[in-house]
Amino acid sequence: MNPIFEEHPHRRYNPLTDSWVLVSPHRAKRPWQGQVEKVAGDDRPAYDETCYLCPTNTRMNGEINPDYQDVYIFNNDFAALLEDTPPHSFEEDELFKAETERGLGRVICFSPRHDLTVPEMEESAIRKVVDAWVDEYLTLGGKDFINYVQIFENKGFVMGCSNPHPHGQIWASSSIPDEPMKKQIAQLKYWQKNQRSLLADYIEKELSKQERVLFENEHFVALVPYWAVWPFETMIVPKRKMARISDMTDAEKDAFANAYKRLTVRYDNLFETSFPYSAGVHQAPTDGEAHDEWHWHFVFYPPLLRSATVKKFMVGYEMLANPQRDITAEKSAAVLRALSEVHYKTK
Amino acid sequence: MNPIFEEHPHRRYNPLTDSWVLVSPHRAKRPWQGQVEKVAGDDRPAYDETCYLCPTNTRMNGEINPDYQDVYIFNNDFAALLEDTPPHSFEEDELFKAETERGLGRVICFSPRHDLTVPEMEESAIRKVVDAWVDEYLTLGGKDFINYVQIFENKGFVMGCSNPHPHGQIWASSSIPDEPMKKQIAQLKYWQKNQRSLLADYIEKELSKQERVLFENEHFVALVPYWAVWPFETMIVPKRKMARISDMTDAEKDAFANAYKRLTVRYDNLFETSFPYSAGVHQAPTDGEAHDEWHWHFVFYPPLLRSATVKKFMVGYEMLANPQRDITAEKSAAVLRALSEVHYKTK
Ligand SMILES: O=P(O)(O)O[C@H]1O[C@H](CO)[C@@H](O)[C@H](O)[C@H]1O
Ligand SMILES: O=P(O)(O)O[C@H]1O[C@H](CO)[C@@H](O)[C@H](O)[C@H]1O
Numbered sequence: 143m144n145p146i147f148e149e150h151p152h153r154r155y156n157p158l159t160d161s162w163v164l165v166s167p168h169r170a171k172r173p174w175q176g177q178v179e180k181v182a183g184d185d186r187p188a189y190d191e192t193c194y195l196c197p198t199n200t201r202m203n204g205e206i207n208p209d210y211q212d213v214y215i216f217n218n219d220f221a222a223l224l225e226d227t228p229p230h231s232f233e234e235d236e237l238f239k240a241e242t243e244r245g246l247g248r249v250i251c252f253s254p255r256h257d258l259t260v261p262e263m264e265e266s267a268i269r270k271v272v273d274a275w276v277d278e279y280l281t282l283g284g285k286d287f288i289n290y291v292q293i294f295e296n297k298g299f300v301m302g303c304s305n306p307h308p309h310g311q312i313w314a315s316s317s318i319p320d321e322p323m324k325k326q327i328a329q330l331k332y333w334q335k336n337q338r339s340l341l342a343d344y345i346e347k348e349l350s351k352q353e354r355v356l357f358e359n360e361h362f363v364a365l366v367p368y369w370a371v372w373p374f375e376t377m378i379v380p381k382r383k384m385a386r387i388s389d390m391t392d393a394e395k396d397a398f399a400n401a402y403k404r405l406t407v408r409y410d411n412l413f414e415t416s417f418p419y420s421a422g423v424h425q426a427p428t429d430g431e432a433h434d435e436w437h438w439h440f441v442f443y444p445p446l447l448r449s450a451t452v453k454k455f456m457v458g459y460e461m462l463a464n465p466q467r468d469i470t471a472e473k474s475a476a477v478l479r480a481l482s483e484v485h486y487k488t489k
Numbered sequence: 490m491n492p493i494f495e496e497h498p499h500r501r502y503n504p505l506t507d508s509w510v511l512v513s514p515h516r517a518k519r520p521w522q523g524q525v526e527k528v529a530g531d532d533r534p535a536y537d538e539t540c541y542l543c544p545t546n547t548r549m550n551g552e553i554n555p556d557y558q559d560v561y562i563f564n565n566d567f568a569a570l571l572e573d574t575p576p577h578s579f580e581e582d583e584l585f586k587a588e589t590e591r592g593l594g595r596v597i598c599f600s601p602r603h604d605l606t607v608p609e610m611e612e613s614a615i616r617k618v619v620d621a622w623v624d625e626y627l628t629l630g631g632k633d634f635i636n637y638v639q640i641f642e643n644k645g646f647v648m649g650c651s652n653p654h655p656h657g658q659i660w661a662s663s664s665i666p667d668e669p670m671k672k673q674i675a676q677l678k679y680w681q682k683n684q685r686s687l688l689a690d691y692i693e694k695e696l697s698k699q700e701r702v703l704f705e706n707e708h709f710v711a712l713v714p715y716w717a718v719w720p721f722e723t724m725i726v727p728k729r730k731m732a733r734i735s736d737m738t739d740a741e742k743d744a745f746a747n748a749y750k751r752l753t754v755r756y757d758n759l760f761e762t763s764f765p766y767s768a769g770v771h772q773a774p775t776d777g778e779a780h781d782e783w784h785w786h787f788v789f790y791p792p793l794l795r796s797a798t799v800k801k802f803m804v805g806y807e808m809l810a811n812p813q814r815d816i817t818a819e820k821s822a823a824v825l826r827a828l829s830e831v832h833y834k835t836k
Binding site: 169 | 491493494497498499500501502504508509511513515516519520521522523524527567568569570571574575577579581582583584585586587588589590591592637639641642643646647648649650651652658660662664666667668669679687690691694715767769771788790800802804805806808809810811812813815
């Protein structure tokens, strides 16, 4: 890393979304007098009778969860996207444009155990989550009105997650949402120009630089991207170019479960707290095209900055002008790299 | 409003930023079991000896604030952008691109009174804030290394604002940040195509539709934009196309102060709480060009959704895929329109 960028405010380019991040390395010294987050009590029971995701409990719509043993999937009772939306579009000149959006929302319980989270689950149990994602991607993506399947996990009270039971969501839609669309455009441009995958080239370079790589296994690399926005933002990238998670071999699925666990264990160890984040897959749309340009990857956007209770607020300048971060990607990577892969609770 | 969009999930286009928002009108019924925000105590003294923004107090860097009477401006002690940043740029193929960023950060105390906020200030006092913004825009923008001046107010603990003393910030930079850049590109495209201002055409149509307009005065219109993302997002738009705030006449400056106060009073009355938001100006860069395409405007991005303590979280799907909202812009406008312009505390 050039020492100038280690010390001085600078902008970095994100080639995946064609955007910039402002980096202010000197700013980490700023004292914090603002809001302090609550830390959720971490002594949850294995089964909570008031949790609407625990096995055998009744959900808000009256349905009863089965006594499931590993993964359990159901339609979101309060989905933002619905299957029976009538098609309609409206365009009054260039200023008023709208169209109805068909889709559906699914909830995936990762484990029957209310007291676990991904970093505390066995790799074999995480593998079942990966299998469920692949199934859902294929089933939902197979519907003619679904062109994009967004798989994500939103974890922690700080993230507006209302239930600590380990779970993720899937929102599938007719349109391709803005973020994956940006990545598609950038990857396609790169592919057409270089006949190579943007992310394959990128991780090759990161592996040789070893400044931002956290760890790798046979099939995946975990790193802090050069253009990270969130303080401890990371990415898990498959070494082989694959457009979609359903392209994974069994060995790759195991290796992804391994990387997902190892990374989230490091996250929990960072501030010795159950680390909040939004995370998920960016991959090829399910619009029937080949999408050779796509190289799927998994991103983590965690808000904590200095401790279990002090987060980075993306407000003010960030909302109005440009994302901004207070430590360099290299510093964050060094911190995450130094952490143990043994969960602090089991020590 | 077409009844189909009143009831069903749909996407709306934002012609100013060339992006989409997902609207899920039916979703407001969702019960909330998630994080509840703290409400900041609202009985602050007029002077607080521990506040680093109050007159005569010592700031963290040892400087002493003067006994100021209206507006007071100083360089941010922990600015993200610095004047003495050495120029440097780096580009290793398309994947690693960075450049140092020169700039500066300013803090503007809106009033010596620690216990006030914009909606509780006199219009004549708000007018002094507007004058200060114009001065700063001209002075900072006049520096050869400053090409964009971002004026904003970040209000409330929920927004990561660490000090309730009424104040705003200015971050001035060599680069044009992403958000204003998007708006510039869209406005230029519209201008070249139609020889008219995008926002002038837009507010003309909104004034005739009267579905999202909150109020107007002689020179400004306050409305919930068709493409609003935040639950009670609004915009104050000058009726006359002006590229920058320094183009305002005296009468327009007074009229802006009037609109700023009336809108924030409505906000405070919505949940009878000091309403948190990030707000600020989007206007022409200070890069020496004419920027005829620009029509400056003031935006408010407030997070509260259902009450003083329940906000909308832009997480999970929103971070990974696409912004999403749970009530229509028209519903929000109707709610804000029905509110009194007399502040609840003075009733
Ligand atoms: O400058 P402040 O108020 O200390 O800090 C706040 O506003 C800044 C500018 O919008 C943000 O970058 C920070 O994350 C936020 O905490
Ligand atoms: O679906 P949940 O967990 O109730 O809700 C949470 O995640 C959603 C999807 O990311 C967001 O739209 C909501 O703002 C957030 O509170």
